[in-house]
Amino acid sequence: MIMTEKTDLAIRRIRQDIRSTHAYAIQDSAGMVKLDAMENPHRLPQDLQEKLGQRLGALAFNRYPDGRLNDLRHALAAYAGMPEGFDIMLGNGSDELISLLALACAVPPSAANDFKPASVLAPVPGFVMYAMSAQLQGLAFHGVPLTADFELDEVAMLSAIAQHKPSITYLAYPNNPTANLWDDAVIEHIILAAGEQGGLVVMDEAYQPFSSKSYIDRLARHSHVLLLRTLSKFGLAGVRLGYMIGPQALIAEIDKVRPPYNISVLNCECALFALENKQVFAAQAIDLRAQRAMLLEALANLPGVQAYPSDANMILLRVADAQKTFEGMKSHQVLVKNVSKMHPLLVNCLRLTVGTADENRLMLTALNESL
Numbered sequence: 490m491i492m493t494e495k496t497d498l499a500i501r502r503i504r505q506d507i508r509s510t511h512a513y514a515i516q517d518s519a520g521m522v523k524l525d526a527m528e529n530p531h532r533l534p535q536d537l538q539e540k541l542g543q544r545l546g547a548l549a550f551n552r553y554p555d556g557r558l559n560d561l562r563h564a565l566a567a568y569a570g571m572p573e574g575f576d577i578m579l580g581n582g583s584d585e586l587i588s589l590l591a592l593a594c595a596v597p598p599s600a601a602n603d604f605k606p607a608s609v610l611a612p613v614p615g616f617v618m619y620a621m622s623a624q625l626q627g628l629a630f631h632g633v634p635l636t637a638d639f640e641l642d643e644v645a646m647l648s649a650i651a652q653h654k655p656s657i658t659y660l661a662y663p664n665n666p667t668a669n670l671w672d673d674a675v676i677e678h679i680i681l682a683a684g685e686q687g688g689l690v691v692m693d694e695a696y697q698p699f700s701s702k703s704y705i706d707r708l709a710r711h712s713h714v715l716l717l718r719t720l721s722k723f724g725l726a727g728v729r730l731g732y733m734i735g736p737q738a739l740i741a742e743i744d745k746v747r748p749p750y751n752i753s754v755l756n757c758e759c760a761l762f763a764l765e766n767k768q769v770f771a772a773q774a775i776d777l778r779a780q781r782a783m784l785l786e787a788l789a790n791l792p793g794v795q796a797y798p799s800d801a802n803m804i805l806l807r808v809a810d811a812q813k814t815f816e817g818m819k820s821h822q823v824l825v826k827n828v829s830k831m832h833p834l835l836v837n838c839l840r841l842t843v844g845t846a847d848e849n850r851l852m853l854t855a856l857n858e859s860l
């Protein structure tokens with residue numbers, strides 16, 4: 490396709506800050522053992538594939554999504570144990586909910602906010618979408634570095650909250666890419682401080698199926714905290730279904746910026762089907778947690794590798810030369826994520842997804858030969 494002068498002119502109407510950023514890069518994974526994106530490696534069992542196929546085939550594709558979405562909202566609320574007085578909204582993946590939160594909070598600078606843009610605050614290194622969604626909506630992003638062992642820096646967090654008065658504070662529990670949970674007392678202090686200055690806090694529990702803890706039992710203590718979850722790491726990354734639980738009045742406001750038909754009838758029916766068969770996914774999560782324990786033990790015995798503790802289906806490693814090890818593993822057809830350039834705290838770090846027993850064996854061999 491030839492770029493004409495008119496295309497060129499039209500491109501200049503696109504925001505300069507967007508033109509000068511790079512698109513989110515998805516690595517080519519054809520023919521590889523894919524351990525780069527925290528996907529559940531297990532497919533749906535054959536009998537369930539057939540049942541789901543029949544259900545999807547019988548859907549009314551000619552209609553817009555309807556009340557069936559309320560069935561899904563109720564099923565997810567029950568699954569998560571949503572407290573009384575709270576509500577739930579659905580997103581096309583939790584990525585969409587993160588974008589909608591930024592959109593809803595993007596207040597233009599005015600006298601009321603000292604002519605500063607509204608802001609988003611999160612510990613770094615963390616999930617890249619928090620910063621990206623803020624930037625795209627014209628909010629400032631304040632990343633507060635974790636400590637060298639990837640714990641929350643309480644003093645730095647509290648002082649950044651006091652200084653920037655963020656509209657949204659994100660805490661991923663457990664965090665991506667470090668895979669750890671943070672100290673509960675520190676989390677509570679941050680939540681209180683964020684609430685004191687009138688901000689909201691999002692507890693992002695994308696890795697809940699693999700975590701030893703959840704914030705759900707503490708959610709009802711506060712009226713400014715939202716719990717963000719997704720079915721992606723649970724086992725439905727291709728389906729795109731995220732959900733957010735929070736105080737009714739708060740969810741009602743954020744829900745106003747949601748596109749009316751953001752969840753397709755296909756996403757909806759797949760998610761309902763998965764919840765009806767949740768024991769299958771629970772068994773997969775148990776298997777992955779056992780695989781994680783096996784991997785952590787194997788990695789602890791591998792000279793030249795430091796593996797960090799994990800409450801997720803990923804493990805963060807530090808090696809002598811991340812680029813060399815990453816490329817070496819790739820030449821063994823094993824794809825992981827090189828996160829070493831993401832943040833100075835992650836120098837020479839790789840992040841790998843916990844796979845099946847076979848995949849993990851191949852990964853360990855590839856790693857061993859690439860150090």
Ligand SMILES: *Cc1c(COP(=O)(O)O)cnc(C)c1O
Nearest residue numbers: 582583584616665695719721731
């Ligand atoms: C993977 C991930 C998500 C996004 O998941 P979706 O697939 O968009 O639902 C959100 N938060 C964290 C911390 C993640 O790692």
